[in-house]
Amino acid sequence: MSIITLEHVSKAYPSPGRGGDPVTAVDDVSVEIAEGTITAVIGYSGAGKSTLVRLINALEPVTSGRVVVRGQELSALPERQLRRARRDIGMIFQQFNLMESKTVFRNVEFPLRLAGIPAERRRERVRELLDFVGLADRADNHPDQLSGGQKQRVGIARALATSPSVLLADEATSALDPETTQDVLELLRRVNDELGVTMVVITHEMDVVRALADQVVVMEHGRVVEQGDVYRVLSDP
Ligand code: ADP
């Protein structure tokens, strides 16, 4: 069963200079992602990977085509339902994007506050999440007291707060050293295995693709030039 479907999706940005042509960041992309799988999106810088992922999250509107997540076409949803749909999609980032002035507890709690969850349930949920990512004893620390790997664990806990069925990762391990990368990959595998979360991960690291992905989507100049099983795509000459 496909949980994410992109049908002929394109995204154009206005030209950076005056009177120039618009930049087509994503060009007629059709992709299906099966529930419970991990898809790696690879390709050179500027290929359109980040834009593609922002379209899946409805952080950007499509210029044309359809993005359907769990049967709902995101661009067709009114604002209120779109906010609800976004809670079903978590996201983690290369630079973690934590609020530096807030504690770990507050960072992880934040999406629960936005979702209007009462304080008592927020506390329980944050505890559960911090246990899951192995940071139960770090609730009162600030991000600058944590290592890069710990910060990404906080990012993962925050992304999972509203129990999303999809997790998007934009170069989530690129700022980490190899050993920490392995720890974070192991955690992401648990998120997939134990929680059944479908993942789409942008990466330029082939080790990450091999360690994590079931399926690979290769992008070039905004287009998907290849997609399929990880072993088949990587062994193609
Ligand atoms: P990748 O993630 O593969 O490096 P991006 O999706 O970031 O690629 O970018 C694809 C293309 O779209 C690039 O040419 C980039 O300059 C352009 N682009 C991305 N975001 C914007 C934006 N917000 N405004 C204008 N152009 C953008």
Ligand code: ADP
């Ligand atoms: P504010 O900063 O908005 O005034 P508080 O700091 O008083 O809020 O905390 C609001 C709630 O969050 C309280 O119920 C508090 O117990 C809870 N809280 C904050 N940090 C933690 C933590 N590390 N562990 C458990 N609960 C926490």
